[in-house]
Amino acid sequence: DAGITQSPRHKVTETGTPVTLRCHQTENHRYMYWYRQDPGHGLRLIHYSYGVKDTDKGEVSDGYSVSRSKTEDFLLTLESATSSQTSVYFCAISGTSYEQYFGPGTRLTVT
Amino acid sequence: GENVEQHPSTLSVQEGDSAVIKCTYSDSASNYFPWYKQELGKGPQLIIDIRSNVGEKKDQRIAVTLNKTAKHFSLHITETQPEDSAVYFCAARINTGGFKTIFGAGTRLFVKA
Numbered sequence: 132d133a134g135i136t137q138s139p140r141h142k143v144t145e146t147g148t149p150v151t152l153r154c155h156q157t158e159n160h161r162y163m164y165w166y167r168q169d170p171g172h173g174l175r176l177i178h179y180s181y182g183v184k185d186t187d188k189g190e191v192s193d194g195y196s197v198s199r200s201k202t203e204d205f206l207l208t209l210e211s212a213t214s215s216q217t218s219v220y221f222c223a224i225s226g227t228s229y230e231q232y233f234g235p236g237t238r239l240t241v242t
Numbered sequence: 243g244e245n246v247e248q249h250p251s252t253l254s255v256q257e258g259d260s261a262v263i264k265c266t267y268s269d270s271a272s273n274y275f276p277w278y279k280q281e282l283g284k285g286p287q288l289i290i291d292i293r294s295n296v297g298e299k300k301d302q303r304i305a306v307t308l309n310k311t312a313k314h315f316s317l318h319i320t321e322t323q324p325e326d327s328a329v330y331f332c333a334a335r336i337n338t339g340g341f342k343t344i345f346g347a348g349t350r351l352f353v354k355a
Contacts, residue, residue, distance in 0.1 A: 162341060173248075173331055173345035174286070181341060189342065221285055228341035229274050233285035 134158050135234035137222050143240045150209040152237050154222030156202075163205040164223040164231065165189075165197060167216075174221065180205055181228070212241045244269045244336050248346030256354050261319045263349045265332035268313070274335035275315045276343070277306060279328045286331060290317070322353045 134157030144150050154163060162181055166174040166189075176189030178197040186197050194216060196208045209216055219238050223231040245268040255261050267275075273294040278286035292299045292306045292315065299306050303322075308315045315334075319326055332346040 171347055173246075173347045174333075175345070176342055179341060190344075229335065230276065230288060230291065231343065232288065233278075235285050 135222060135224055135232065137220075137234040137237050139237060140235065141238045143242060144212050145242055146213060147211050150212050150239065152207045152220055152222075152239070154205045154207070154224075154234060156205075156224045158224060158226070158232075159202060160224040160226045161202075162225040162228055162231075163199065164225075165195070165205065165207045166221045166223065166233075167191065167218040168221060168236075169218050177207065177220075212239075214241050217241045244272075244334075244342075244344050246332060246334050246344045246346045248332050248349055250349060251347065252350045252352075254352040254354065255322050257322060257324060259322055261322050261326070261351055261353075263317045263330055263332065263351075264314065265316070265334075265346050266312075266314050267334040267344070269334065269336045269344075270313065271337040272313075272334040273337050274343075275306070275308060276333050276335075277304075277317050278331045278333065278345075280331065280348075281328045319351075322351075324353050324355050327351055327353045 136155045138153045164179040165177040175191045180186045180199040198206045222234040225231045248265045276291035279289045280286040305318045329348045333343045335343045
């Protein structure tokens with residue numbers, strides 16, 4: 132497995148609370164991505180990073196922000212969680228902008 | 243917007259038979275087409291990929307074909323085994339507006355022993 136860890140692996144939170152998910156890599160890859168996975172939708176890109184402090188929006192970025200202050204860490208923040216953000220979140224990394232390798236996922240439940 | 247359609251959504255085959263999953267993409271500038279296998283409770287795993295300058299690629303029991311004119315690509319698994327049971331996703335890397343990969347909705351493959 133690629134050296135990717137995600138934390139926490141499971142989280143239950145209440146509507147309106149802030150939540151931060153962490154992705155950590157040991158591969159020194161340039162690109163990092165956050166996806167959400169929902170039944171019937173496959174994987175949808177939330178945000179991605181192409182270098183330290185360089186990020187851009189994906190197709191479902193509303194309600195999410197990201198930060199990357201070090202090559203190895205990419206944080207996803209839900210400023211005020213909503214029930215529609217209940218999902219499984221995957222981080223991915225790639226050394227080029229092609230092959231992506233996924234982490235184990237974080238299951239987030241917003242009640 | 244960019245879209246990747248994947249069919250079928252569910253596929254059941256007998257062990258030893260072949261399985262074929264098909265995808266179509268909308269962005270003609272797409273140049274990279276990976277396939278991922280996802281087992282229950284795990285992240286997607288890259289199993290094979292193809293670039294737009296290649297028509298076919300094989301790796302043991304799996305192969306991928308690409309028809310750029312029709313904007314179709316397919317995954318072929320031969321001599322299926324029970325451990326091939328999983329959800330398979332196709333994807334297309336679009337070449338406009340940054341480094342984005344669009345995924346299909348997935349195919350759940352059941353291989354019956």
